Amino acid sequence: MIGLAIIEADRVVSRKFGPLTEWLPSIGKDCCSCIPLAGMELELASLAKGRRRNIALPGIRGASLGLADPVTVVIIWIAAKSHYLLIVTPDFAALQVERLLGSERRARRLIEQQLEAASVEVRFASLARERLRLARDLHDTLVHSVVGLLMQIRLTRHFHKADPGSVASRLAAAEEAAVTGLARARQAIARLRLPNERVQVLGLEAIATEFARRSEIEVQIDVDDSLREGIARHGTTIDRVATEAFRNIEHHSGARRVWIRASGDCTSGAFEIEIRDDGRGFDVASRAPDHYGLIGMKEFAELVGGRCSVESWPGEGTSVRLSLPVAESGYSGGEL
Template sequence: MSAALDGLCALARELTRARSAHVLDASPAVVASAGPSVEVDLDLAGRILHRGLPVAVRRTLYLPVNPGLLVVVGQRRAPRAEDVAAFAPLARQLLAECADPVRERERLARDLHDSIVQTLYGISLGAGTAAELMHGNPAHAQESLAWIQETAAAGLTDLRGIILRLRPETLVGAGLATALKGLFETLHAVPGRDGWGLQLDADPVVSPEVEEALYRIALEALGNAARHAGASQVTLRLAGDDTHVVLEVVDDGVGFVLDGPHPGRLGVRSMRERAALVGGRLEIDTAPGAGTVVRAALPTG
């Protein structure tokens, strides 16, 4: 990991023409340095980590990489805006390339859980819907069967994509809002889910990595609401602007103790990691008997 942190220092100095660079963790504490030391406001650093946006203070520039890492550089001169904007994606790519084998196994386990398990669960729900509708509404039953076929094919592609590190087939050529609408409508078609609602207030232009993260977070959150929450009301919301996008899944179900054992704990961890890997954050507001709000706030690029 030290090589990756040293690489972050070098990358920051190159892009910003800085005299020095320091990497801070979530504490925040300095974990790597290059060049002359600069005065670092640790309280400010903590706030910037939480916000996730670059901040310049006098001749010091604070560059968030993800919720757990912040790079602080001492500037020779003001950096160009395009250099600052390029830093976070390049830094995350550098960290991914330097990840150790344990991290890679964790990523593989997460991808298998998110992709294959969720796809099979969706097929199961679709089959149940088709069976319920077969006699009363054959036309809709045919739609469900067609969706099952499409989802099964997409699942096979996803499995290959995990190996090849491709994007999910569900998103290719469709866009985030369309993919989320299709996912929601499929789950909503199950009998007894009349209280499910969809609010797509935006179709933001986002990077492929952010698009995939948001889709997978929505898939996990809706799956948890369907399987574990016992909710009568579930709402999926998507809103955003040119810089950030916010996804919310809100249910009125049984809730849970966030830090305690619960059926969806692996999924919660997976959602948090997916948000963090693209420089965003995931918040969960829940308590026993109080429903659950899953909110993912991610940068668009």
């Protein structure tokens, strides 16, 4: 744990004891011929003349010296013997600092690895959200437009034989469906090109009014005024879910009446929008796996920390319930 060496006044090593002094030159050689003491002739002379009390060299280490751990070297002048006494002890402070620095470096590397992994995860999640966004836009525009156009073509084919005189009006309806689909596709492209905060949404009541005008289905709306701020905050989510629900009602339900109700309060932390119709209904469990409208509604709700459920039974209509948080979430309701 300690090394000692005696160095004569002419700096020649005369004796050394312990493994901690193995780095010193061989006995009979100048102590300043080794790396730690190289160039210290003047300091040693000053020490011998009494101008210094000692020479301290902390933190000496090196593989070439045979020192795995740092040591401190202290040199004092023994005037009665006219020689230098060199004392070598382990430098526990330097060793502790090195350990702390090593731990800090390891921690930094770990943090860097975690940040890199998080960055990769964020990029993957961003890519996944973008793919979902594209899939929803394709479903909400292209798929619906083609379905509407297909329905008009089938009706035209039917009336071509049963009522030839109505073919012109059916062709006009098909053309209108194509024009509407094209407009919706352009809107989807515009949403992809615009920043999130510039995306415009119609609002729940405007969507319902447009649906009633287009479908000639009676719509009753009951919205609590205290919820209008929350409805505006989640405008895009409500727009997408309500639009999908109204399209399903228009094309599949055969409903004559639709009820829209928005209720909730701040104490519960959430509010609910229900869209219910008196149509023919369907078996939710047996819906076609390649129809993504209901899946898209649930995904839009989950993106803002909400929930969307669909309840329906054959002959008993359909109810879509959208539950959204009153307070701001990590996602403000704009496009992702």
